[in-house]
Amino acid sequence: MRENSTPTNISSFSNMGILVICLSMGLTWVLVHRWTQRSKLGPKTWPIIGAALEQLMNYDTMHDWLVGYFSKSKTVVVPMPFKTYTYIADPTNVEHVLKTNFANYPKGVTYQSYMEVLLGNGIFNADGESWRKQRKTASFEFASKNLRDFSTVVFRDYSLKLSTILSEASFDFRSVDMQELLMRMTLDSICKVGFGVEIGTLAPNLPDNSFAKAFDTANIIVTLRFIDPFWKFKKFFNFGSEALLSESIRIIDEFTYSVIRKRKAEIVETKRYRNDIKMKNDILSRFIELVEDEENNITEKSLRDIVLNFVIAGRDTTATTLSWALYMIMTHENVAEKVYVELKALEEERAIEEKVTLVECNTEDPVSFGQKVSQFGGLLTYDSLSKLYYLHAVITETLRLYPAVPQDPKGILEDDVLPDGTKLKAGGMVTYVPYSMGRMEYNWGSDAACFKPERWLKDGFFQNASPFKFTAFQAGPRICLGKDSAYLQMKMALAILCRFYNFNLVPGHPVNYRMMTILSMAHGLKLTVSRRS
Numbered sequence: 192m193r194e195n196s197t198p199t200n201i202s203s204f205s206n207m208g209i210l211v212i213c214l215s216m217g218l219t220w221v222l223v224h225r226w227t228q229r230s231k232l233g234p235k236t237w238p239i240i241g242a243a244l245e246q247l248m249n250y251d252t253m254h255d256w257l258v259g260y261f262s263k264s265k266t267v268v269v270p271m272p273f274k275t276y277t278y279i280a281d282p283t284n285v286e287h288v289l290k291t292n293f294a295n296y297p298k299g300v301t302y303q304s305y306m307e308v309l310l311g312n313g314i315f316n317a318d319g320e321s322w323r324k325q326r327k328t329a330s331f332e333f334a335s336k337n338l339r340d341f342s343t344v345v346f347r348d349y350s351l352k353l354s355t356i357l358s359e360a361s362f363d364f365r366s367v368d369m370q371e372l373l374m375r376m377t378l379d380s381i382c383k384v385g386f387g388v389e390i391g392t393l394a395p396n397l398p399d400n401s402f403a404k405a406f407d408t409a410n411i412i413v414t415l416r417f418i419d420p421f422w423k424f425k426k427f428f429n430f431g432s433e434a435l436l437s438e439s440i441r442i443i444d445e446f447t448y449s450v451i452r453k454r455k456a457e458i459v460e461t462k463r464y465r466n467d468i469k470m471k472n473d474i475l476s477r478f479i480e481l482v483e484d485e486e487n488n489i490t491e492k493s494l495r496d497i498v499l500n501f502v503i504a505g506r507d508t509t510a511t512t513l514s515w516a517l518y519m520i521m522t523h524e525n526v527a528e529k530v531y532v533e534l535k536a537l538e539e540e541r542a543i544e545e546k547v548t549l550v551e552c553n554t555e556d557p558v559s560f561g562q563k564v565s566q567f568g569g570l571l572t573y574d575s576l577s578k579l580y581y582l583h584a585v586i587t588e589t590l591r592l593y594p595a596v597p598q599d600p601k602g603i604l605e606d607d608v609l610p611d612g613t614k615l616k617a618g619g620m621v622t623y624v625p626y627s628m629g630r631m632e633y634n635w636g637s638d639a640a641c642f643k644p645e646r647w648l649k650d651g652f653f654q655n656a657s658p659f660k661f662t663a664f665q666a667g668p669r670i671c672l673g674k675d676s677a678y679l680q681m682k683m684a685l686a687i688l689c690r691f692y693n694f695n696l697v698p699g700h701p702v703n704y705r706m707m708t709i710l711s712m713a714h715g716l717k718l719t720v721s722r723r724s
Contacts, residue, residue: 290667299602313500387473
């Protein structure tokens with residue numbers, strides 16, 4: 192037994208020695224790798240996994256994590272296991288990506304694969320010729336005065352409905368989740384503008400709605416795909432979050448297609464019996480008219496994608512911006528007072544123009560108070576809202592610090608070099624970061640972190656900044672077509688809310704963002720509401 196054990200022991204010691212040597216070499220490799228990065232401005236990486244560990248550890252506060260690196264460098268390179276992500280905050284680099292070499296930076300296959308189930312081949316998920324044709328058609332529709340006037344009426348009606356809910360809450364001394372109410376308001380509004388239908392989520396009893404619930408669920412799950420490496424596996428076997436997504440899409444499609452078919456039947460029936468047909472002004476009705484032109488190649492699936500793209504773009508982005516704007520207003524008393532003074536002045540000016548006597552308001556009487564709010568809402572038109580320069584500046588300043596889309600990734604088709612010399616490899620991703628850009632002193636000066644609406648005003652009038660510096664609505668060929676519509680809805684809602692209510696944060700309620708494609712508040716916005724005359 193002893194004679195046979197000696198070779199075994201020698202073999203064991205030999206294997207152990209090899210293991211120790213391999214471990215030592217591996218440790219040396221890691222240490223050398225880390226040593227070579229001691230002067231690197233961006234995230235430090237590890238062999239193979241790149242910066243994945245650091246990014247994962249900071250995922251919930253990723254926007255602020257990037258702010259820290261951008262304060263040291265205008266370009267942040269984050270190597271990951273399968274791709275390299277390059278983040279940019281310098282307007283010159285942003286202009287290169289969004290305009291100068293636009294064709295090299297499409298949405299890309301990766302992004303489209305995540306969003307296709309919800310957005311299909313709609314304008315916000317399309318590239319190339321498909322995108323160009325949709326863009327051309329949509330730009331014509333958004334320029335329509337009929338659509339603008341219809342939207343103004345819709346946005347006013349739903350803002351007044353929201354006011355009614357807030358009025359009841361103030362008389363009952365109830366707190367409200369303002370972000371949830373704003374999500375309901377914008378969903379109802381965009382479905383009315385998009386489909387021409389009333390889905391009623393902002394009814395006084397705040398009912399559940401299967402379409403709204405499915406839409407929310409689908410939106411959350413497709414966003415999770417960006418960080419879930421197993422989503423394709425779950426989709427293939429239809430389990431977990433992907434099974435829930437499939438069911439949500441079924442409900443969304445069932446509702447959407449039923450509305451499309453009903454509207455098409457209404458149009459056919461009307462044309463059959465009337466020669467003086469007057470088209471409805473919702474987006475769906477306007478696009479159905481284009482179906483008859485074979486060159487447009489619009490199918491029911493195309494109509495579904497078109498309308499849902501506008502719903503997803505016009506709902507969450509507007510609601511979250513309104514939430515952050517109210518939070519900024521209520522936490523800056525001087526801003527709240529300036530907004531109120533501007534609104535009171537507009538009310539008096541419009542009353543003189545319309546030759547109406549302003550209703551006397553008793554804030555202790557729900558009927559009197561409601562009449563006053565309704566009268567003020569009736570004085571708000573597209574033209575009168577355009578005179579609210581300070582309110583416009585408040586919204587814009589909110590978007591500078593709390594952009595609805597805090598990061599916007601693009602694919603890279605071919606190798607390229609940014610103006611600052613950063614090399615980009617084909618197949619990687621480049622992301623401009625509006626959240627960080629708004630906080631950089633090299634973009635906005637020493638007061639970049641301060642909420643200061645006055646920075647947008649000159650002699651009392653609003654002054655725009657370069658869209659490559661203020662990127663909340665993107666820039667270049669893909670600049671947001673709904674920008675004016677978004678401002679219209681936000682000014683309408685804030686005009687009514689800030690004219691008649693004071694808001695206070697519920698004590699102890701935390702306000703921070705949720706890590707999603709849209710910069711929503713993680714815990715909502717819990718407020719108490721009081722009336723003002």
